[in-house]
Amino acid sequence: MAKSKVLRIYLDEISRQRAKAGEFNIINRIQAVFERHGFRVDYCRDSEEERGKSADRRGYSLFMMHDPFHPRALSMRKAYYYPFWRVERTHMRWKFEIAQSEFRPENTDLVEATRFCNIWRRKLFANAEPGAAGDGSVYIPLQGHLLERRSIQSASPLNMIEAVLSHDPGRPVTLALHPTQTYLPEETDALKALIDRHPRLRLSGEPAETLLARCDYVVTQNSSVAFSGMFLHKPAALFARIDFHHICANAHDLGIEQAISTASVLAPDFDRYIYWFLKGTALNGGSPDVDRQIEQMFRKRGWDL
Numbered sequence: 001m002a003k004s005k006v007l008r009i010y011l012d013e014i015s016r017q018r019a020k021a022g023e024f025n026i027i028n029r030i031q032a033v034f035e036r037h038g039f040r041v042d043y044c045r046d047s048e049e050e051r052g053k054s055a056d057r058r059g060y061s062l063f064m065m066h067d068p069f070h071p072r073a074l075s076m077r078k079a080y081y082y083p084f085w086r087v088e089r090t091h092m093r094w095k096f097e098i099a100q101s102e103f104r105p106e107n108t109d110l111v112e113a114t115r116f117c118n119i120w121r122r123k124l125f126a127n128a129e130p131g132a133a134g135d136g137s138v139y140i141p142l143q144g145h146l147l148e149r150r151s152i153q154s155a156s157p158l159n160m161i162e163a164v165l166s167h168d169p170g171r172p173v174t175l176a177l178h179p180t181q182t183y184l185p186e187e188t189d190a191l192k193a194l195i196d197r198h199p200r201l202r203l204s205g206e207p208a209e210t211l212l213a214r215c216d217y218v219v220t221q222n223s224s225v226a227f228s229g230m231f232l233h234k235p236a237a238l239f240a241r242i243d244f245h246h247i248c249a250n251a252h253d254l255g256i257e258q259a260i261s262t263a264s265v266l267a268p269d270f271d272r273y274i275y276w277f278l279k280g281t282a283l284n285g286g287s288p289d290v291d292r293q294i295e296q297m298f299r300k301r302g303w304d305l
Helices: 013-020 025-036 048-056 110-125 157-167 185-197 208-214 224-232 256-263 270-280 290-300
Strands: 006-011 040-045 060-064 073-078 084-088 138-141 173-176 201-203 217-220 236-238
Touching (some): 006 013, 006 048, 013 040, 040 048, 048 060, 110 224, 110 270, 138 208, 157 185, 173 208, 224 236
Parallel strands (some): 006 040, 006 060, 138 173, 217 236
């Protein structure tokens, strides 16, 4: 199909109206960059039907978190915190470019990284200090499908909890359900039965920020809470693939027992890692040179501007 200088960005209705009003910063900056290169930019409705039609349309397609299923499509996703974004050839975070990259802490200036992280710590955690002693607990932020082991997971969430109880026999364990997840009765029943059998287990409805500040370390499948905990220098064990795995204890790589025993003693360069992961490798929508970053990123992904 011949090249056509059209970019279609597929957005949900609220985001589409924001973009049209000039109130969706990163999308509006992308529009400005492409228009400077002679493109027409259309904001399209984000539906399975509309995305499906994109393969037969001339020009490029940009999806939000959906599978970029044809050669002229890319997927865009927030890098956990605004104003940081990633544009990728896949919608699966564990296959993002950053997930395949090597973290080399010596390449990141510690002073600049600490300054950056201190700003974010004040935003996210108020008075909490990085590395402050916790209450000796393990914090397990749960996600969905508690009884199911998916292909990218080392164990089901319920079996992950049991593994923590088995391989860290001393610490109390605090569980938290995902606030937007709907759980089936059989899931909640199984979780309640497990809590009833183990006095060290408790289910908490406290904010994630409070539980992170209090714990010794985090165990999760791939919850973004583990990434947030890095701002407080809380180590993590991961039971599923994800893009921020580099400084965590990975059950896939180490095995379940070693991942749990290793997590509590990890002491990586947290601030350098956060700086590299966000400011060093993601699109920064708040940067004065965001237009240059956008142009470089889309060209890196193979689009001809």
